[in-house]
Amino acid sequence: MNTLIDKNFVAACREFLQAEQVLLDEPMRLHTTFEIGGPADCLIFPANMAETQRILKLVKEYKLPLTLLGNGSNMLVRDKGIRGVVVKFAEPMSSIRCEGTRIIAGAGALLKDVSECAAAHGLTGLEYACGIPGSIGGAVFMNAGAYDGETKNVADCVRAVDAEGNIHEFSKDELELGYRHSVFQTNGEAICEVELQLQPGDEQEIRAKIADYTQRRESKQPLEMPSAGSTFKRPEGYFAGTLIDQTGLKGLTVGGAQVSTKHAGFVVNAGGATAADVVNLIHEVQRRVKEKHGVELQPEVRMLGEE
Structure with a gap:
């Protein structure tokens, strides 16, 4: 066991969590869409808000x-992983229910599942999220968006837990949702439940829009390869993928990391990539785009852990 994790902490967690909810020295490549990353000292999967309170x-x-x-x-x-405790909101905390025109989802619910629930109930406003490979909690954290839709247009209320285990309820106006930003990036609270306010719509029209977005995404994005989604934020007045493409960087590789040949805005794990490969490739892309276009690209991907 990693010496940073007190065995008494693990024992205390296991008093109220199942064995599969508390993993020690767990490779994070098994728990990220990039399929890259060293071990977390202790990885915990809460199943509800009460467990989250006790864990924090x-x-x-x-x-x-x-x-x-x-x-x-x-x-x-x-590559050296994450020290301390990683709390991951995943399948155990992925309940979704519909109440009228509102959907209430656990933080670990996948966006594609929440989008499908909305469609099944004839609710519009969440079609854009059908192909975003994240959870509803992550969508709030990053104010995720696509195809002219974003989380701030539908998120109405969020319940979160602070470090002392207190539950706070955030109204729409308190979420501070901006471009890839939310209040949770600075307050450190754990998003546990999200309420979405949607509008009544025609199920056939909703599903047609979802099918259109899905076709567009599948035809343009390298969904068949592990990645973290769009690698760079959109620079004002430009598109990152277009700038990278115009710089002639499609297919550029460092180790196992590659600028996608399908969409230059994505860095993909072409096989056995390390985090160092990805970081070095990101730096090289930034350098060459700045040199050619005078534009500084900023990563959208969050980087965690020790090099």
């Missing part, structure tokens, strides 16, 4: 570093 209180009591994750779809875990 214990983390504070034992003075352990804490990292919060959604589906692991917009991040790169570095």
Whole structure:
């Protein structure tokens, strides 16, 4: 067991969590869409808000570093992994229910499943999310968006837990949702439940829009290869993928990391890529695009852990 994790902390967690909810020295490549990353000292999967409260209180009591994750779809875990405790909101916390024109989802619910639930109930406003490979909690954290839709247009209320284990409810106006930004990037609270306000629509029209977005995404994006989604933020007045393509960087590789030959805005794991490969490739793309176009690209991918 990693010496940073007190065995008493693990024992305390296992008093109220199942064995499969607490994993030690767990390779993070198994828990991110990039399929890259060293071990987390301790990886925990809460199943509800009450468990999250108890976990965060214990983390504070034992003075352990804490990292919060959604589906692991917009991040790169570095090669030496993550010290301390990683709390991942995944399948155990993925309930979805519909109440009138509102959908209430656990933080770990996948966006594609929430989008499908909305369609099945004839609710419009979430079609854009059908192909985003993240969770609803991660979507709020990053204000995820696609095809002229974004989370801030539908998120109405979020329940989160702070380091002391207190539950806070955030109204739409308190979420501070902007371009790839939310209040949770600065307040450190764990998103546990999200309420979405949608509008009544025609199910056939909703499904037609989803089919259109899905076809567009599948034809243009390298979904068949592990990645973290769009690698760079959109620079003002430009598209990152277009700039990278115009710089002639499609197919550029460093180790196992590659600028996708299908869409230059994606760095993909072409096989056995390390986090160092990805970081070095990102730096090379930034350097060459700056040299050719005078534009500084900023990574959209969050980088966590130790090099």
